[in-house]
Amino acid sequence: MLNVFEVAQTVVSHIQKHYAEDVALIAYYGSYAQGTATSRSDLDFFFIPATERGYQASIQFVIDDISFDFWPISWERAERMAKFEEQNTTIIADCNLLYVRSEEDRERFLKLREWIAELPQQQGLTFIEKAEAQLRDVYVHLYKMSRLAEGDFAACRTEAHGVLNKTVYSLALLNRTYMTRGWGKNREQLRQFAVRPVRLEQLAETILSAGSIKEIREACERLTEDMVTLLTEQRPAHKGAPSFPDRAKGFYEEIKGIFDKIITACEKNDYMLASYWAIGVQDEAAAFLYYFECGLWPDRLEIGAAYQSFYHEAGLPDLIPLLNPRDLVPLHDAVVRLDQLLERHLQERGVRMNRFEGVAQFEGFLEARVRA
Incomplete structure (x- = not known):
């Protein structure tokens, strides 16, 4: 030997x-x-x-x-x-x-x-975010499985293997650890995880052994759903108290540029540009407000936009229902109002804005900051 x-x-x-x-x-x-x-x-x-x-x-x-x-x-x-x-x-x-x-x-x-x-x-929250990133990659495999030609069993097995591999890695991260052994030798470690899908072994067996594309795809989808549920359940434990002054520093000054972009597009009657940025800016503002309030970013795997609750509670205008290629005036006015209301909302929570009346005032600010 x-x-x-x-x-x-x-x-x-x-x-x-x-x-x-x-x-x-x-x-x-x-x-x-x-x-x-x-x-x-x-x-x-x-x-x-x-x-x-x-x-x-x-x-x-x-x-x-x-x-x-x-x-x-x-x-x-x-x-x-x-x-x-x-x-x-x-x-x-x-x-x-x-x-x-x-x-x-x-x-x-x-x-x-x-x-x-x-x-x-x-870094418990960091591990949840890493697990979430791995699970997002699973959706690539699920999409590819949904587009397979009827009878392409080999490709289905390959994509299912990707789902299982990334799911197990995501599960290890969710438990703040790593897999010590490869597939087949890791069952005992998986059983010992405090956080794990109840149907993990059953679904894994179906994914590896089922005789039809439909069965394999459905098992992959159920396993993914179970993992998303686990991640969603773990996140609240890491929420913190609201903290606007430190988390929101510089946010308004940056997002204002997008408001101005939308306003200009509306004035030029450029619906494509205005609608694209309006949808994006509302989502971005909502995500940041969620972060300022909770200390963690929204769960992007969760279906829907529940994280936008802080946006609506702040009384900020909903831009998406105003998207109308035949009339951009309501959208224009709503973005102007959003600009004003968001700045006020942040100021009321202790966020200081870097606003200056001319270059001379800005130069004075820079000099004072150096001396501080």
Whole structure:
């Protein structure tokens, strides 16, 4: 039986001889690191290059029918993994080091592991947002499944695989952790998650085993719906108290430019431009008001626009019913009113506006700010 660590030591010796200053460290992960390797298991190992020349050390090979992939991970990518910005956090968290160029490299690597341990304790809302981003990607697969030709079973399986993969990653993030093992070996970890869809295993089995496109697509849709519900339920725990002065600084000064754009379009009778920006600016203003009130951004996976409640409670005009290509005057007047009302609404909540009467006053403000 092939001793994979003898092969690994051969690679390490080669690096020490020919790339001593070009490779920061070498490590292995996966089944051998977790103690679950079989006689057919390959050795998953990687290295972090210290120079551009170091990337040349990458090699893929097979010895005695066992495959080896000695692949590079840049420090930047390793940092993304440690920050849960890529799926393979386990590669950094659970690997064993085979070679380290210097103590400085070792300390830098151990710092990544500190991030992995500390971030879930410090950034609960961030993990919900990361989970949400992964789940948004699921909709791409669902859309593609909806457009498949009748009988294109292989493509359906492929898209369903994408749904399942991103859903599991999203679920791990929702539980502020990462998957330690690949599919098939991760069931116990999934069962231990405090937050998980009740039908997860049932739907996963249908997605992988069903014999019709319709069954697979419906299971993918139900799993996605269950995940959206979980995310929506988790968000309220992270809501904060209203805080306008710090969160809204500079907001009005920026959005006013869009108001002026719409007003000008209305005056020029340019309905396409006016309607496009009117729809967008109301949504943007509503989203920001939600953030100012709650300290978190609206749930973009939630159907409808419930987050616009703060916009309407502030008495701000609803622009969308006023969209009329034959008469832009009502829209024009509503945007003028929105400009005035929004500024007043923010000022009443302690937001200071940077408004100046001419360049001289602005110059004075800049000088005073430097001296402050």
